Amino acid sequence: MIAARVVERLIAYRRRLKAWLADGKARIYSHELANLEGVTPAVVRRDLMTIGYTGSPARGYDVAGQLEKVGQVLDPPAPEGIALVGVGSLGRAILNYFSGAHPELPIVAAFDVDLGKVGRIINGCPCHSINDVEAVLRAGSLRTAILAVPADAAQRVAERLTRAGARGLLNFTPVRLRVPPEVYVEDVDIAVLLEKVVYFARTEDR
Amino acid sequence: MIAARVVERLIAYRRRLKAWLADGKARIYSHELANLEGVTPAVVRRDLMTIGYTGSPARGYDVAGQLEKVGQVLDPPAPEGIALVGVGSLGRAILNYFSGAHPELPIVAAFDVDLGKVGRIINGCPCHSINDVEAVLRAGSLRTAILAVPADAAQRVAERLTRAGARGLLNFTPVRLRVPPEVYVEDVDIAVLLEKVVYFARTEDR
Secondary structure, three states: OOOHHHHHHHHHHHHHHHHHHHOOOOEEOHHHHHHHHOOOHHHHHHHHHHOOOOOEOOOEEEHHHHHHHHHHHHOOOOOOOEEEEOOOHHHHHHHHHHOOOOOOOOEEEEEEOOOOOOOOEEOOEEEEEHHHHHHHHHHOOOOEEEEOOOHHHHHHHHHHHHHOOOOEEEEOOOOOOOOOOOOEEEEOOHHHHHHHHHHHHOOOOO | OOOHHHHHHHHHHHHHHHHHHHOOOOEEOHHHHHHHHOOOHHHHHHHHHHOOOOOEOOOEEEHHHHHHHHHHHHOOOOOOOEEEEOOOHHHHHHHHHHOOOOOOOOEEEEEEOOOOOOOOEEOOEEEEEHHHHHHHHHHOOOOEEEEOOOHHHHHHHHHHHHHOOOOEEEEOOOOOOOOOOOOEEEEOOHHHHHHHHHHHHOOOOO
């Protein structure tokens, strides 16, 4: 059992490690990785021990080996396609942001209700009718979906996605989705995050 | 001192309470609010006690009074404008998403390097040259900024914003920003969040 917070850090570590390796550096000390990531060296060591990887206090970690181990833990056996539901301005921005930038996270199918979008390739991704979501998800055995639909459609769409076999949702709507326990939901409510930043921008309470 | 997690929940509670009041319901029990928010009643009661608000086990909380108290804690004395730096597809999507939807979080100034955008009104927001960021932030005493620039510009822009008086940044870039301790940074790395969802979509480890 790896906690969500640890998984998130492992993903972040991997970013740093890839850049580190790209700079031609083969080894890294826990305090160096900790410093890059803004956590304590103890947290780095504990996280890596959680996935059964240990470095040497004297020589640090072997970056390539560390990357391989993190990959074994995080990555699906085969690359998995991701679905995007809602090709409005946010959905298009996500497609645009990802096209090319993240080959490891391929958004292979988009869905919308707008017939003007259905059947088109939008930012490199085919847009299907939301009515075909079950068929397309099952055909591609897609388990992860990004929800970028209007709030009033969120719960209904989440239920269709769940019935179609989705087990992970990245939810950009402000709706608190009701889904079965086997479905993981990560909420990204930009307005809530922004309110939080506004609060901390004017207070020293942190 | 209110912890970031508590602030985030207070913001979320406020959403639920406004909807609750809009439904014509004047009182709410901690277990009802907890249920709406997906936390335990104990967490709700503790969070509200943190800001000095208590309900009656028998009659629950007075929603209007609760909203007023939460507002006293969260809201700046006067509404504050927000700056957006980077009017690419993500920046435009954020403007589009906010136009109208969140009058309490007015994005009053956008910035870009693209001279084709500078001087125009984009999704209802005036777009300035990034070179005027100091002047515009100071003129509007803006303390909060949304960072939606390319990764390679992130640190440089964050430093300019900090020098211009920004004290809170909502960072959509994958860059771990180095800023003075008085500046609060909230990171929203969509790729990291998506990798996390992909991981949990295929595991029961949660």
